[in-house]
Amino acid sequence: EVQLVESGGGLVQPGRSLKLSCLASGFTFSNYGMNWIRQAPGKGLEWVASISSSSSYIYYADTVKGRFTISRDNAKNTLYLQMTSLRSEDTALYYCARRTADYWGQGVMVTVSS
Amino acid sequence: DIQMTQSPSFLSASVGDRVTINCKASQNINRYLNWYQQKLGEAPKLLIYNANSLQTGIPSRFSGSGSGTDFTLTISSLQPEDVATYFCLQHNSWPHTFGAGTKLELK
Numbered sequence: 566e567v568q569l570v571e572s573g574g575g576l577v578q579p580g581r582s583l584k585l586s587c588l589a590s591g592f593t594f595s596n597y598g599m600n601w602i603r604q605a606p607g608k609g610l611e612w613v614a615s616i617s618s619s620s621s622y623i624y625y626a627d628t629v630k631g632r633f634t635i636s637r638d639n640a641k642n643t644l645y646l647q648m649t650s651l652r653s654e655d656t657a658l659y660y661c662a663r664r665t666a667d668y669w670g671q672g673v674m675v676t677v678s679s
Numbered sequence: 680d681i682q683m684t685q686s687p688s689f690l691s692a693s694v695g696d697r698v699t700i701n702c703k704a705s706q707n708i709n710r711y712l713n714w715y716q717q718k719l720g721e722a723p724k725l726l727i728y729n730a731n732s733l734q735t736g737i738p739s740r741f742s743g744s745g746s747g748t749d750f751t752l753t754i755s756s757l758q759p760e761d762v763a764t765y766f767c768l769q770h771n772s773w774p775h776t777f778g779a780g781t782k783l784e785l786k
Contacts, residue, residue, distance in 0.1 A: 610766065610777040626774050660722065665770045666713065667734070669722040 567591040569661045569670035576676045577651055587644040587661030587670055595639035597664050598622075601646045603657035604672075613659070614646065629655075651677045681705050681769055685778030693786045698754040700781045702767035707747050711771035714743055714752045717780075718763045726765075727752060759785060 573585040587599070601613040614635040615624040623635055634647040644661055658672040682705040692698050702712065710730035715723040725734045727743035730750055740755045754761055762785055767778040 609779045610768075612775040612777075624773055665728070665775075666715075666723075666768060667725050667728065669724075671722050 567663065567668045569663065569668060571659065571661050571670045571673035574659065574673035574675045576678065578679050579652060579677055581651055582647070582649045583651060583675060584648065585646040585659055585661075585673060585675070587646075589642045589644065589661075589663070592663070594637075594642040595619075599635075599637060599644045599664075600662045600666065601633075601635060601644075602660045602662050602666065602669070603655075603675075604660070605654070605657040608657075611657075616644070648675070651675075653677050680774055681708060681772060681776050683767055683769055683776050683778040685767055685781060687781060688779065690781055690783045691786045692757050692783065694757055694759060696757045698757050698761075698783065700752045700765050700783075702745075702750045702752075702778045704748045704750075704769055704771075708769045708771035710746050711769060712743075712745065712750045713768045713770065714741075715766050715768065716761075716763045717766070723766070757783075757785075 568590045570588045577583050596618055598617045600615045603613050604610050613626050616635045616637055632650045636645045656677050658674050660672045661670040684703045686701050712730045714727040716726050717723040726737050726741050730745055731743045742753045744751050764780045764782050766780040769776055
């Protein structure tokens with residue numbers, strides 16, 4: 566069974582940093598591209614970042630480019646999202662998703678507030 | 680960016696009804712369109728991928744159609760467990776973009 570479990574969320578002040586993790590199981594992690602998708606409270610879904618299976622291709626939404634870094638450790642079956650210079654508009658439920666979003670985690674909440 | 684216009688935003692239907700939800704892309708996305716179901720407090724679940732392919736384990740009452748710019752999700756006979764929010768995703772080009780969602784309730 567494919568499982569994606571996010572962690573690392575929480576309350577953080579504007580301008581600070583936070584690192585999310587997504588532990589994958591139930592499939593060969595190193596064979597799949599992975600993604601971060603977020604949903605702000607009461608808003609729609611936004612595709613945040615993507616990384617190919619070998620980390621050779623990376624995509625960022627314009628809203629996070631230069632502030633967020635997606636990475637992965639295939640030996641640990643783990644996807645990461647390093648978030649810096651956080652803003653209030655980054656407050657959202659962050660989902661980890663496989664490939665073209667065929668499987669999603671339950672999400673982890675990030676709240677940016679002073 | 681490709682805009683995905685989803686309609687209706689809200690839908691009330693009875694058990695056994697045929698339900699249709701639409702997504703319209705602002706430009707041609709071929710068949711690179713997925714449909715998802717999200718129940719309250721749960722992760723989104725893929726129903727249909729590439730416009731008309733049923734994901735493994737999804738009941739056959741769900742179907743998808745369309746290509747280019749106009750797409751439809753159909754539930755042939757609504758069941759109580761289908762109460763959820765449904766949304767589409769285009770993955771033809773970056774950034775991948777979502778429809779705003781359709782909240783489906785029982786009448």
